[in-house]
Amino acid sequence: MVKVKDQVPALMVFFLISAAQSGVGVLGFQSVINKYAGHDAWISIIVAGLGFNIIIWIMYRILQNNDGGEIVSIHKFTYGKWLGGILSFIFSVYLILTSIVVLRTYIEIIQVWMFPYVKVWALLLLLIPLIYYIISGEFRIVVGVCFFGVVYPFFLIFTLFYPLKYSNLTNILPILDHSFTEILQSSSLAIFSFLGISTLLVFYPFIRESRKSQKFAHIGNIYTTFLYVFICLVSYIYYNQSELQNTIWATLGLWKIIEMPFLARFEYVGIATLFFSILPNVALYLWASTRSLHNLFGISHKKTAVFLLAIVYIACIIISGREFIAFINDITGKAGGILLFCYIPILFLINLIRRKVKKNAS
Amino acid sequence: MKKKVTKKKKQRDFQNTLAELTQKDDFIDYQFEHNDSSICLGYLKSAIDTEKLEKYILPQIQQNDYIDLNEVINDIPITKSQLIDDPDQLQEMLIQGFVFIYMENVNPQYLLIPIPLTKTRQVGIPEVEFSVVGPKEAFVENIDTNLNLVRKRISVPELSMEKMKVGTVTKTKVAVVSIEGIADKENVRTVIQRIKDVQMDQVIDSSYIQQAITDNQNSPFPQLLDTERPDRIAAVLTEGKVAIFVDGSPHVLIGPTTLVEFFSAFEDYFLNWTLASAFRLIRLFAVFFSILITPLYVAILTHHFELIPKTLLGTLVSSRTQVPFPPILEAIILELTIELLREAGARLPSKIGQTIGIVGGIVIGTASVEAGLTSNVLLIIVALAALGSFTTPVYQMGNTIRLIRFPLLAFAHIYGILGVGICIAYIMVHLLKLTSLGRPFLEPIFPFRLTDLKDAFIRLPFDKQNKRPFAVRPEKVLRSAKQDYEK
Numbered sequence: 001m002v003k004v005k006d007q008v009p010a011l012m013v014f015f016l017i018s019a020a021q022s023g024v025g026v027l028g029f030q031s032v033i034n035k036y037a038g039h040d041a042w043i044s045i046i047v048a049g050l051g052f053n054i055i056i057w058i059m060y061r062i063l064q065n066n067d068g069g070e071i072v073s074i075h076k077f078t079y080g081k082w083l084g085g086i087l088s089f090i091f092s093v094y095l096i097l098t099s100i101v102v103l104r105t106y107i108e109i110i111q112v113w114m115f116p117y118v119k120v121w122a123l124l125l126l127l128i129p130l131i132y133y134i135i136s137g138e139f140r141i142v143v144g145v146c147f148f149g150v151v152y153p154f155f156l157i158f159t160l161f162y163p164l165k166y167s168n169l170t171n172i173l174p175i176l177d178h179s180f181t182e183i184l185q186s187s188s189l190a191i192f193s194f195l196g197i198s199t200l201l202v203f204y205p206f207i208r209e210s211r212k213s214q215k216f217a218h219i220g221n222i223y224t225t226f227l228y229v230f231i232c233l234v235s236y237i238y239y240n241q242s243e244l245q246n247t248i249w250a251t252l253g254l255w256k257i258i259e260m261p262f263l264a265r266f267e268y269v270g271i272a273t274l275f276f277s278i279l280p281n282v283a284l285y286l287w288a289s290t291r292s293l294h295n296l297f298g299i300s301h302k303k304t305a306v307f308l309l310a311i312v313y314i315a316c317i318i319i320s321g322r323e324f325i326a327f328i329n330d331i332t333g334k335a336g337g338i339l340l341f342c343y344i345p346i347l348f349l350i351n352l353i354r355r356k357v358k359k360n361a362s
Numbered sequence: 363m364k365k366k367v368t369k370k371k372k373q374r375d376f377q378n379t380l381a382e383l384t385q386k387d388d389f390i391d392y393q394f395e396h397n398d399s400s401i402c403l404g405y406l407k408s409a410i411d412t413e414k415l416e417k418y419i420l421p422q423i424q425q426n427d428y429i430d431l432n433e434v435i436n437d438i439p440i441t442k443s444q445l446i447d448d449p450d451q452l453q454e455m456l457i458q459g460f461v462f463i464y465m466e467n468v469n470p471q472y473l474l475i476p477i478p479l480t481k482t483r484q485v486g487i488p489e490v491e492f493s494v495v496g497p498k499e500a501f502v503e504n505i506d507t508n509l510n511l512v513r514k515r516i517s518v519p520e521l522s523m524e525k526m527k528v529g530t531v532t533k534t535k536v537a538v539v540s541i542e543g544i545a546d547k548e549n550v551r552t553v554i555q556r557i558k559d560v561q562m563d564q565v566i567d568s569s570y571i572q573q574a575i576t577d578n579q580n581s582p583f584p585q586l587l588d589t590e591r592p593d594r595i596a597a598v599l600t601e602g603k604v605a606i607f608v609d610g611s612p613h614v615l616i617g618p619t620t621l622v623e624f625f626s627a628f629e630d631y632f633l634n635w636t637l638a639s640a641f642r643l644i645r646l647f648a649v650f651f652s653i654l655i656t657p658l659y660v661a662i663l664t665h666h667f668e669l670i671p672k673t674l675l676g677t678l679v680s681s682r683t684q685v686p687f688p689p690i691l692e693a694i695i696l697e698l699t700i701e702l703l704r705e706a707g708a709r710l711p712s713k714i715g716q717t718i719g720i721v722g723g724i725v726i727g728t729a730s731v732e733a734g735l736t737s738n739v740l741l742i743i744v745a746l747a748a749l750g751s752f753t754t755p756v757y758q759m760g761n762t763i764r765l766i767r768f769p770l771l772a773f774a775h776i777y778g779i780l781g782v783g784i785c786i787a788y789i790m791v792h793l794l795k796l797t798s799l800g801r802p803f804l805e806p807i808f809p810f811r812l813t814d815l816k817d818a819f820i821r822l823p824f825d826k827q828n829k830r831p832f833a834v835r836p837e838k839v840l841r842s843a844k845q846d847y848e849k
Contacts, residue, residue, distance in 0.1 A: 133791050140794075259671065263670075263671070269669075272782065
């Protein structure tokens with residue numbers, strides 16, 4: 001059981017959820033989600049956000065109704081020792097994979113926009129100890145990093161008012177020009193940007209008065225949705241749809257035109273600031289993975305963390321090239337989608353039946 | 363019969379002790395003969411106040427015929443005199459500044475009279491934390507004077523002082539002061555326990571205690587605030603914090619503290635809240651500027667000069683055309699020069715120090731720019747950064763700010779702006795991990811507490827400050843608990 005001393009206030013769920021949801025996706029989701037819904041794709045984000053609210057609700061139902069309140073023990077209870085263990089292991093692997101993808105994509109952005117000749121292994125030598133420094137200690141530190149990851153990059157929002165000067169509102173008119181199916185199809189693409197909530201299944205026992213924290217989780221999700229919608233709207237009235245086809249990182253493009261008397265090329269500052277948004281992402285995923293592996297195998301938290309960071313280090317070096325990174329991104333995105341929108345409801349149902357059966361048996 | 367034997371034995375003991383004591387160079391003893399009794403008086407010359415001895419003690423015993431030491435106690439106008447039987451304690455008491463009187467014929471006892479010499483500096487004006495307005499008293503080296511300076515500011519019986527002695531050789535007096543009913547008992551217990559656990563032979567200054575009881579002694583950030591202002595101590599005690607007084611040190615430690623407290627000058631409370639808040643913000647800006655500006659210069663000029671608009675870039679480039687070094691080398695040379703000047707200025711007497719400042723600042727600076735060793739833009743930047751770091755009201759934090767600039771410079775050289783970001787992240791995580799007496803150091807930023815923000819980056823007016831800072835977990839949260847102190 002988690003000690004009260006190690007728990008964090010319920011309000012922190014807001015920061016945990018929104019820090020987990022906003023990561024590298026912020027920089028380039030605009031030109032991905034418009035595949036079906038075109039300039040109406042911003043509505044798809046709202047739909048996806050609502051979908052995530054439902055998933056958060058289901059997660060809370062699962063977590064609150066089981067003792068222990070985290071994925072490993074729930075799996076064990078629902079499926080028994082072996083099948084449950086294997087599923088928990090797959091879940092941990094998924095979390096590691098996500099952290100690798102986030103980290104590698106961010107490094108790719110650095111390679112493309114800042115340092116084309118950066119040595120990945122050398123950059124990682126600076127980042128990996130930092131991540132270890134965060135995840136080896138108490139959960140409080142991870143939460144602190146998430147907190148700063150939400151608060152500090154917030155000022156980037158104001159930079160998005162600058163491109164409005166050059167924007168054209170007609171780019172998103174007429175609203176609702178696409179059919180509902182098209183919008184739904186785009187929503188299925190939009191969900192990849194905010195998959196981070198799966199970590200909730202791990203950190204739930206670390207929340208003080210965890211039952212009260214549900215509203216903060218929903219608010220966190222709504223906040224991120226609002227953020228994405230805002231960025232999306234600004235991008236869609238700044239670019240027209242054909243320009244977006246040729247843009248990979250639309251947000252960075254928005255920053256490019258910002259000019260101040262002492263600062264041109266804002267995207268450098270943007271990328272450096274976004275580091276504070278990427279860091280909690282990677283740290284939270286890896287912490288969650290370390291924690292669930294620790295719960296599963298009982299190896300000490302620090303040893304597991306070292307082991308996982310070694311894997312992340314090697315994996316990030318092996319994965320290189322735009323295609324490979326895009327491929328890995330795609331796979332993790334799909335896995336995350338399946339996990340949240342198919343597996344979680346299934347787990348909810350099986351768990352419900354299982355508890356009913358057990359209740360009747362006793 | 364038996365009694366007589368012990369008496370004789372005791373007299374023999376006394377002779378032995380006396381012989382032992384006479385070996386000390388500064389031990390002085392007088393023997394008088396009065397009627398049939400002989401009186402012996404002894405002390406350590408370096409430990410006592412001879413004036414008091416000659417004025418109050420010697421005349422009394424020379425003029426009167428005493429047969430019992432109890433009579434002497436009543437006649438000598440000095441409190442806390444005591445009678446002891448055991449000559450073994452004698453030596454220890456003499457060291458503490460007692461004079462002993464011994465009468466041979468009566469039952470062998472020693473009368474000990476305390477007249478320690480406590481020469482101390484006068485209470486002066488604060489020099490490290492000077493303020494234009496407000497009280498002008500600063501602590502001195504004497505712990506009793508210091509405690510008195512606080513006691514007269516806080517006139518409640520709840521002010522508690524836990525005294526102990528630390529240091530196996532120095533036996534330094536340490537007092538832990540807090541207000542009962544306001545300060546959190548756990549904080550007080552933690553402080554007392556940690557001080558009791560200190561294993562040192564010498565405690566020369568409060569900074570020894572600070573380093574011994576601090577939460578993380580490898581951190582460059584001080585985790586206990588030190589101040590020389592009694593008014594500040596009075597203010598933080600009423601907030602529910604704990605103060606640690608150390609004899610021989612004009613600086614008093616405060617805990618638990620937070621990072622933002624290191625940037626609040628006590629003068630902030632003497633000014634109108636709007637002015638105080640504005641100055642505090644300027645100070646914070648100055649600190650950030652001081653830490654970041656040189657690393658940013660190095661980052662931009664090494665890696666991404668395209669970040670600078672064309673017009674400004676022209677100025678930068680033209681100032682650097684003569685310079686043969688890469689920006690990092692240039693920056694390190696100048697930063698080190700400033701550090702050298704500062705060290706030299708701090709070690710030298712103040713009059714020579716000024717000269718050094720002029721020689722260093724003007725002569726070396728101008729000459730190095732003219733010789734083309736550094737660019738004048740960087741000279742301006744480094745000088746401004748040094749100026750910014752002087753604005754920190756607490757000297758210790760100023761030192762920290764001096765130091766953390768160097769790793770930032772290194773990171774900036776390797777990965778430009780991203781490197782600066784990574785280094786800030788390291789510092790941020792480090793600060794998140796830090797605690798002061800077990801309480802989070804970054805409060806009220808994280809854990810985020812809205813109520814404590816009233817006295818963090820800005821200082822709201824006093825009528826908005828009706829709650830004590832939650833960071834120290836005061837037992838009484840509301841400040842205006844009138845019924846308690848206005849009976």
